Amino acid sequence: MRSWPYLFVLLLGTPALADPIVGRASVTDGDTVVIRETRIRLHGIDAPESAQTCKDATGKDYRCGQAAALALADHIGKRVVTCEPRDTDRYGRVVAVCRAESKDLNAWMVREGHAIAYRRYSEEYVNSELTAKSLRHGIWAGTFQDPSDWRREKRAGGEHSRPETLAAPTKASGCNIKGNISAGGERIYHLPGTRDYDRTRVNDRAGERMFCSVDEAKAAGWCAPRS
Incomplete structure (x- = not known):
């Protein structure tokens, strides 16, 4: 006689692998x-x-x-x-x-x-x-x-923290969306008026940059911050 676990798997099938x-x-x-x-x-x-x-x-x-x-x-x-x-x-x-x-x-x-x-x-x-x-x-x-x-x-803020040389936001050019790289390496853009915008500093030496539009930021691989 088949065991219950066997019959359970037989009825439900094996879990499907995620599609490529x-x-x-x-x-x-x-x-x-x-x-x-x-x-x-x-x-x-x-x-x-x-x-x-x-x-x-x-x-x-x-x-x-x-x-x-x-x-x-x-x-x-x-x-x-x-x-x-x-x-x-x-x-x-x-x-x-x-x-x-x-x-x-x-x-x-x-x-x-x-x-x-x-x-x-x-x-x-x-x-x-x-x-x-x-x-x-x-x-x-x-x-x-x-x-x-x-x-x-x-x-932890050690010697490999972000360098001190920071680029000022280029508001005069209209490109005022800040592209920041987080401690975990995530690329996040911050819009003017959002929670972390004022305290975010853009360090071009670390690969960070300013964007002129959300579409431009997304196309470069940056994403919106998690709410």
């Missing part, structure tokens, strides 16, 4: 893309944050977070991207393995040294990281701080 998300992708940062307004965090990898700097082989500082985002955007180009959901993170983003023409983008980012294996959540890309490290690709050519450590220090 397919479309042209815009890149938010080195481990986040947007497809048809769905924000997707690349599973199993962690790239330097947008404002994060690393040192190259000569010891010179460079914007490794920005370099990672540009590398991913250039690699994707105009190709259609297919993302297979694995989970949802605490920010509401879909966590997925994404591919362009069947090539694993997550693995490519780690193998080229633009991101590291995010061992806290998966060891799927550890071998790709070892390859990048042995060949001194990307960030492995110089020195860098683990992105999760960098985020933690920035939240």
